[in-house]
Amino acid sequence: xxxxxxxxxxxxxxxxxxxxxxxxxxxxxxxxxxxxxxxxxxxxxxxxxxxxxxxxxxxxxxxxxxxxxxxxxxxxxxxxxxxxxxxxxxxxxxxxxxxxxxxxxxxxxxxxxxxxxxxxxxxxxxxxxxxxxxxxxxxxxxxxxxxxxxxxxxxxxxxxxxxxxxxxxxxxxxxxxxxxxx
Amino acid sequence: xxxxxxxxxxxxxxxxxxxxxxxxxxxxxxxxxxxxxxxxxxxxxxxxxxxxxxxxxxxxxxxxxxxxxxxxxxxxxxxxxxxxxxxxxxxxxxxxxxxxxxxxxxxxxxxxxxxxxxxxxxxxxxxxxxxxxxxxxxxxxxxxxxxxxxxxxxxxxxxxxxxxxxxxxxxxxxxxxxxxxxxxxxxxxxxxxxxxxxxxxxxxxxxxxxxxxxxxxxxxxxxxxxxxxxxxxxxxxxxxxxxxxxxxxxxxxxxxxxxxxxxxxxxxxxxxxxxxxxxxxxxxxxxxxxxxxxxxxxxxx
Numbered sequence: 001x002x003x004x005x006x007x008x009x010x011x012x013x014x015x016x017x018x019x020x021x022x023x024x025x026x027x028x029x030x031x032x033x034x035x036x037x038x039x040x041x042x043x044x045x046x047x048x049x050x051x052x053x054x055x056x057x058x059x060x061x062x063x064x065x066x067x068x069x070x071x072x073x074x075x076x077x078x079x080x081x082x083x084x085x086x087x088x089x090x091x092x093x094x095x096x097x098x099x100x101x102x103x104x105x106x107x108x109x110x111x112x113x114x115x116x117x118x119x120x121x122x123x124x125x126x127x128x129x130x131x132x133x134x135x136x137x138x139x140x141x142x143x144x145x146x147x148x149x150x151x152x153x154x155x156x157x158x159x160x161x162x163x164x165x166x167x168x169x170x171x172x173x174x175x176x177x178x179x180x181x182x
Numbered sequence: 183x184x185x186x187x188x189x190x191x192x193x194x195x196x197x198x199x200x201x202x203x204x205x206x207x208x209x210x211x212x213x214x215x216x217x218x219x220x221x222x223x224x225x226x227x228x229x230x231x232x233x234x235x236x237x238x239x240x241x242x243x244x245x246x247x248x249x250x251x252x253x254x255x256x257x258x259x260x261x262x263x264x265x266x267x268x269x270x271x272x273x274x275x276x277x278x279x280x281x282x283x284x285x286x287x288x289x290x291x292x293x294x295x296x297x298x299x300x301x302x303x304x305x306x307x308x309x310x311x312x313x314x315x316x317x318x319x320x321x322x323x324x325x326x327x328x329x330x331x332x333x334x335x336x337x338x339x340x341x342x343x344x345x346x347x348x349x350x351x352x353x354x355x356x357x358x359x360x361x362x363x364x365x366x367x368x369x370x371x372x373x374x375x376x377x378x379x380x381x382x383x384x385x386x387x388x389x390x391x392x393x394x395x396x397x398x399x400x401x402x403x404x405x406x407x408x409x410x411x412x413x414x415x416x417x418x419x420x421x422x423x424x425x426x427x428x429x430x431x432x433x434x435x436x437x438x439x440x441x442x443x444x445x446x447x448x449x450x451x452x453x454x455x456x457x458x459x460x461x462x463x464x465x466x467x468x469x470x471x472x473x474x475x476x477x478x479x480x481x482x483x
Contacts, residue, residue: 020335021193026206030331031340033212037219037279042271048227049245056232
């Protein structure tokens with residue numbers, strides 16, 4: 001049975017493969033051709049494209065990271081600027097307040113100096129007036145004495161010892177002056 | 183008769199010999215695809231601009247599409263990406279190569295330009311005709327110089343064999359010889375000494391047959407679809423010239439894409455399955471078995 005079937009099956013299979021065009025040479029030539037395609041694409045074709053894709057991916061990732069970093073930096077810079085601005089405003093306010101305070105102090109000091117100076121000038125003027133008054137009073141009393149002596153000389157028509165008269169008149173004038181002041 | 187329908191032959195024709203080596207029209211189709219692919223990749227990757235345009239953009243789109251496809255099956259985690267990197271070259275090569283090999287069927291001149299079959303002429307006692315067109319009873323006596331490569335079972339078997347052998351190699355290297363062979367020779371299940379274990383062992387043996395069947399199914403599916411498409415184009419070109427092409431050429435382009443996708447997706451699935459072992463039985467099932475065994479041993483005592 002087997003002896004009969006085997007050549008029949010072999011004939012049938014060889015007939016089928018012949019009809020389908022399957023043969024070792026054609027199979028090997030197609031296998032090698034596909035192998036060449038696979039080798040070329042595996043070694044050169046795909047790596048070249050994948051490398052470009054990876055490079056672009058890296059560039060895009062770097063770009064996104066840079067953009068995020070720039071955004072972060074901008075936020076930080078804005079916050080810092082706000083802080084600096086606030087500090088500057090505060091410092092300016094403090095400076096203005098300090099300047100106002102200093103100006104007030106200076107004004108007060110100038111005013112006090114002016115008051116002191118005015119007081120000093122007043123006292124000086126009063127003292128000088130006093131001095132002038134005393135001198136005028138002395139001149140006046142001397143003039144009164146001279147006039148009195150002259151008048152008395154003319155009244156009694158004689159010359160009195162001028163030294164004694166002068167002393168008497170001066171005592172009189174002095175006592176008159178004191179009485180007048182009193 | 184103005185034209186005769188073309189002879190439908192499964193086997194490729196030998197066009198010429200290089201020494202003793204016969205060059206068939208399907209082999210010329212394969213070489214044509216190789217040349218087109220080489221040109222596409224050369225001109226597509228020549229400039230390598232950071233902002234792509236034209237052919238570079240197209241080539242990058244195809245590669246990204248295929249890379250995404252592979253990663254969708256293998257997974258996007260670290261292990262999945264490692265697997266994708268291993269599987270991608272074969273899957274992508276198969277897709278691009280089969281797509282182009284299918285598509286050359288709709289190129290002008292493919293399957294329609296060729297030499298006169300002198301045997302047919304002798305049989306019909308006709309003289310060798312002159313001119314670029316064949317008419318009358320000898321209009322089917324043409325041997326096309328180029329035929330779509332995927333209408334040759336030799337190429338389809340070669341690719342299918344590569345796929346199945348690669349999946350075995352991947353299985354051996356990923357799982358280790360013992361684990362991988364246990365898929366087919368599952369002696370552990372025999373030692374369970376029950377009907378389920380015997381069935382598991384038998385299923386393992388059936389898997390050997392399914393591996394062989396994969397070679398056949400992959401090869402014949404591609405061959406059947408593309409050969410049928412080729413025949414449909416040829417027959418309808420005679421029955422309804424010009425008008426039929428408007429309908430069938432877009433359809434054949436669609437079939438070419440689908441068949442390339444099916445072949446490469448099945449390859450990807452076979453490779454992915456090869457990396458998955460039996461795995462431990464569910465704990466609950468093991469516990470149930472232990473409990474069952476204890477109960478029976480106690481009853482026997």
